[in-house]
Amino acid sequence: MSSRFLELERARLLAVVAVVAAATGACQRETRDFLPPKPGAVVAGAASAAASQAEIANAAAMVGRYEHNAYGTSAGKRLWTWYNCSGCHGAGGGGGSGPALIDDVWIYGGDAGTVYQTIAYGRPNGMPAFGSRIPKDQIWQLAAYVRSMAGLASADAAPNRDDAFLTRTPESFLDPQKPETVKPSAAGGRPQ
């Protein structure tokens, strides 16, 4: 009970900080990007071709923008459930048939570009490619949310509420991990 109370207190404090920050010019958190990307760029290319470096760089920039943006990470969180990401990686990202995403192990890399690439193009050990199924801006939002679950997004932009019942500490209270790729141990890790 007391830890729950503390969390609420932290949430209130955070909200105050966020309002102050917004008032002092940090508007990125509050921006709402409703317009989809320009025509022709809506759907990521079929998963057959390898992503171009330019596309990844551009995607990384978009993910970076969204992960400092409360609307972006919240939209990603909603898509996390809609697209059944939660079914494999756990409602709270602790993992299941897919690997945990809230820990400090990134099999293919946790930088924004790589996370985008993983969602869009899939991975051979079981991660489906979503690039041909969903719009690019949703992949950016998902990637931003995935990074926020690991504490890699701005704490003031990460979600801290759940539509369903909580199974772990809210994203905005997670301890940030080092944003670098940590290889799983040779014997135990299952690449995903």
Place this chain on the structure above:
Amino acid sequence: MRACSAIVLAAAAHVASAATPGDAGDWPMAAHDYASTRFSPLAEITPANAPSLKLAFTFSTGVVRGHEAAPLVVGNTMFIVTPYPNVVYALDLSQPGAPMRWKFEPKPEAFAQGVACCDVVNRGLAYADGKVFVNTLDNQTIAIDAGNGKEVWRYRSGDIRNGETRTMAPLAVDGRVLVGNSGGEYGVRGWLVALDAKNGKEVWRAYSTGPDRDVLIGTDYKPFYAKERGSDLGVKSWPVDAWKVGGGTVWGWISYDPELDLVYYGTANPGPWNAEQRPGDNKFTSGLFARDARTGQARWFYQLSPHDEFDYDAVNESVLIDLEVAGKPRKVLVHPDRNGYVYVIDRASGEVLSATPFVSVNTSTGVDLATGELHYAPAKRQRAGTVVRDICPASPGGKDWQPSAYSPRTRLLYLPHQNLCQDEEAMQTGYIAGTPYVGAILKIKPGPGGRRGRVTAWDPAAAKARWVIDEDLPVWSGALATAGDLVFYGTMDGWFKAVDANSGRLVWQFKTGSGIVGQPISYRGPDGKQYVAVLSGVGGWAGAVVAGDLDTRDGSAAGGFANTMRDLKERTTKGGMLYVFALP
């Protein structure tokens, strides 16, 4: 204790016909025999001498995911199969240390790992006429020459892109290999297929949902209860087209009665778990089928959990025994179900003779034997968007896949199982091929008393427990009963235990390298001695937190099992190793 049960019901119980092919010292199929008793007639090892059991040899499988399989022993060869990548080894028992005779690598598609809900397990091989049959995670069945390890045929009967995988042990029956699919959490449509053992060609395929012609329901179909009768119930008991993604997979155990020439198996949960999306009874999920072994035509069906809301698959083993009930000898099957009841069913007619809770159950209040109806408890019914707390048993059930053993000597069924409850919230979910189709968040927790595992010695005639062993962790291993009146099982922190079959008293234990979720077996070696073997290697749904390196800060990880398995990561580590024991 035996005297006690004899008073309650003059139970002239014995194992249904000597259906076991091969030598009495062999272990030719995962369940030992077609009646699925997992009873070894070997009696050299007893409660008196078991304390001096010693390690005979070990073998590292080279794989570290959950090892749920039973080794097979035919003649002087042992066959073992690993989890994905499903490597098959033949070990030469006639040589000191049992060296490898051959190794077969089926090289399944790596992508299959992503659609295996509950670790990348395999539950065992089948053997018949000089061939070993292996199911691979990517939906192949492969026949291997038992002598030289060369492939004879392979056949792919499912598609991982639709979320289908293969984890069950095939069953070889009279020139056919029976195989069923997994993937009830991915909107897969369940089926059981019979393959020609000679060439892998499909002889028949029986779906669990859809029109009668797909389910192989015809003129032979004579279910005992009125609720199972009607035409195309596999379509009509669903919203429009929902049966196409409705689950009812066949990933558990199959039994066979050669006299009636019927096979018995259970169908898995309906999908999605959010039951509000599929009003109706959702036939033919969460029930038991009896089918003609030659044609696949259904003889009877009994739905244990109609419109299931809790993931109560009916895939657990059906143990075929002859039992005297109310003064009459009956051919029955005994089926301990995930919904928390042990069912005793007349296996010729499908009539339920008794259904008795073996764990704490609050999702239902009982089974009406006249109608076969399971009475659900309204307080635990799902409402999307509402958290329902303290659901007992939890989704893994009062007992999951881990098979029980039946001793015709003690007339007791030895159940390895769990004592778990859960909080759950259902929510709307959409079907996306190849992704989970569940719509529920779970937090599993210990059941009443706080101990998560149990071994229960169940008297099917008296319909009550004779003794119970409480274990701290879920007992996720199979059980083995022997004519030496011992029962063997393993714990998830690695202890392999032998207990007195009459009292449950612990007589011997050995700490293996990793947690045990495999199925112990016993066989007579070429030297004439009795051996006991088990695969160690933690994993499966309950052990996924270790096998899959999951983050237990999220209670919903591993489908909610992480919530109650946080300590497992401090108590065991990954590993895959065969351990074989004998008296000195």
